[in-house]
Structure formats: structure tokens, C-alpha cells
Amino acid sequence: xxxxxxxxWVRKRxxxxxxxxxxxxxxxxxxxxxxxxxxxTEELIHEDGVFPGADMDKVLALLPTVEVDVPxxxxxxxxxxxxxxxxxxxxxxxPKWDHEKVLEDL
Amino acid sequence: xxxxxxxxxxxxxxxxxxxxxPTHTSITDITFQVxxxxxxxxxxxxxxxxxxxxxxxxxxxVERNTAATTVGAFGSSATAPTQxxxxxxxxxxxxVKIFIPVSSGHIMNPGEQATIxxxxxxxxxxxxxxxxxxxxxxxA
Numbered sequence: 478x479x480x481x482x483x484x485x486w487v488r489k490r491x492x493x494x495x496x497x498x499x500x501x502x503x504x505x506x507x508x509x510x511x512x513x514x515x516x517x518t519e520e521l522i523h524e525d526g527v528f529p530g531a532d533m534d535k536v537l538a539l540l541p542t543v544e545v546d547v548p549x550x551x552x553x554x555x556x557x558x559x560x561x562x563x564x565x566x567x568x569x570x571x572p573k574w575d576h577e578k579v580l581e582d583l
Numbered sequence: 584x585x586x587x588x589x590x591x592x593x594x595x596x597x598x599x600x601x602x603x604x605p606t607h608t609s610i611t612d613i614t615f616q617v618x619x620x621x622x623x624x625x626x627x628x629x630x631x632x633x634x635x636x637x638x639x640x641x642x643x644x645v646e647r648n649t650a651a652t653t654v655g656a657f658g659s660s661a662t663a664p665t666q667x668x669x670x671x672x673x674x675x676x677x678x679v680k681i682f683i684p685v686s687s688g689h690i691m692n693p694g695e696q697a698t699i700x701x702x703x704x705x706x707x708x709x710x711x712x713x714x715x716x717x718x719x720x721x722x723a
Contacts, residue, residue, distance in 0.1 A: 481606050481631060481720060499622045499700060505629035511614040526620030529655065529704045548608065569632045571694035 513544035641685030655704030663697035
């Protein structure tokens with residue numbers, strides 16, 4: 478099987494981060510699962526995102542997470558966990574994804 | 584006098600993109616009756632090293648399900664990495680909807696990232712969002 482083929486998607490819960498304009502997940506390839514944001518917190522976070530006008534510092538302090546589906550080409554076949562080695566191999570030479578600390582903020 | 588040219592041109596036949604180990608993938612998100620939220624990524628795709636990708640099809644849509652007390656801009660969008668579509672409204676009428684198809688053929692280079700987003704900056708009320716981008720990935 479080629480390292481580029483995708484045969485299945487694997488569900489994981491990961492950290493959501495704020496890039497200055499948008500809430501994102503720091504992965505090269507993913508789809509979020511609707512209704513899975515946590516922790517649901519009044520006036521800050523609901524099950525699908527962050528309320529407009531919410532205090533960003535308070536939201537970030539809650540370390541919000543969401544479930545995502547990721548392609549198996551980013552996942553270790555044995556452990557079922559996200560694989561730093563597979564991500565680095567797939568994106569060899571691309572600075573954003575080929576470095577020692579990739580995936581560490583998830 | 585005849586001067587010989589030293590310029591040599593080699594022509595190498597190369598398979599079309601769809602014959603260079605093509606694989607298919609997509610990023611998709613469809614959500615119903617979502618409360619207001621700031622701009623949020625619902626999926627992302629990055630072209631691997633030594634590969635390219637063609638955006639083969641896609642679409643984006645939004646529909647208001649329940650009225651807001653104070654309406655703000657709401658909609659969905661996608662970048663790949665430049666803007667692919669943006670379907671937005673500030674209409675508070677229940678049932679108002681926007682649907683935008685995406686033209687195909689946009690080529691992405693290794694490391695370039697596509698992302699789908701949605702947001703609703705209203706107070707109260709709910710909307711439904713859909714975003715789909717399909718890609719053919721192939722050897723660069």
C-alpha cells in the first residue's frame with residue numbers, strides 16, 4: 478500500500494487552538510465531528526464552537542477539545558495513535574509539518 | 584558558413600496527472616441548527632510532499648433555521664489556500680439559504696493547505712452549514 482493511500486478514517490479527540498482569526502486544529506488533514514466540542518461552558522463554549530463575544534482568555538484557559546476524523550496515513554497502525562513519524566514522512570521537507578515538535582500541542 | 588547550434592532539446596513523454604498514482608480524498612462538514620459561533624475550521628487538507636492535488640469539485644451552503652435576536656453575518660467559506668468560496672448572509676428570515684458550487688481545476692502544490700470554515704456572529708438563533716471540497720492527489 479502506498480503511503481499516500483487512505484483506506485479508513487480514525488476518530489480522535491484533540492486540542493483546538495486559536496490562530497488569531499479562527500479556531501483550528503493543528504493537523505495537516507482532518508474533519509471535525511459535529512457536536513463534540515468540550516468543555517461546554519455557559520457563554521463561552523457550546524457543543525459546536527465558541528460564542529461570539531466570549532472572553533478569549535477564558536476560553537483558552539479551558540483548553541477546548543473536539544473530536545476529529547483523521548486519515549489512517551497519519552495514524553500508527555499498531556497503536557492507533559497519531560504518528561509523528563508518519564506525519565513527518567508524508568510531509569518531508571515541508572517546514573510546518575516536518576519537525577521534532579509536530580503534534581505536540583494536540 | 585554553417586554554424587551548428589549547441590542547443591539540444593529532449594522531449595520526455597510524461598503521463599497525465601490522472602495516471603500518476605492518483606488518489607482521492609475530501610474534506611466535508613455538514614451541521615444542523617448550530618448556535619452562533621466565531622469563525623471555526625471544520626476540516627483541513629494539506630498536499631503531501633512530492634504530490635500535487637487538483638480541487639475536483641465542491642460546494643458550500645448555509646441556511647437560517649431559527650431567527651436571531653440580533654442578526655450578524657453568518658455563512659461558510661473555504662480556502663485552498665486562496666479563497667475558493669464564501670457563502671454569507673445577514674438575512675434573519677427563517678429558511679433563507681445560500682448555496683455556492685465550486686469550480687474544478689484549481690491546482691495545489693506540495694505543502695499547500697485547504698480549509699473549510701463556518702461562523703455565525705448573531706445573538707441567539709441557529710443556522711445549518713455545509714462545506715465539501717473533493718481532491719485528486721497525484722505525483723508532482
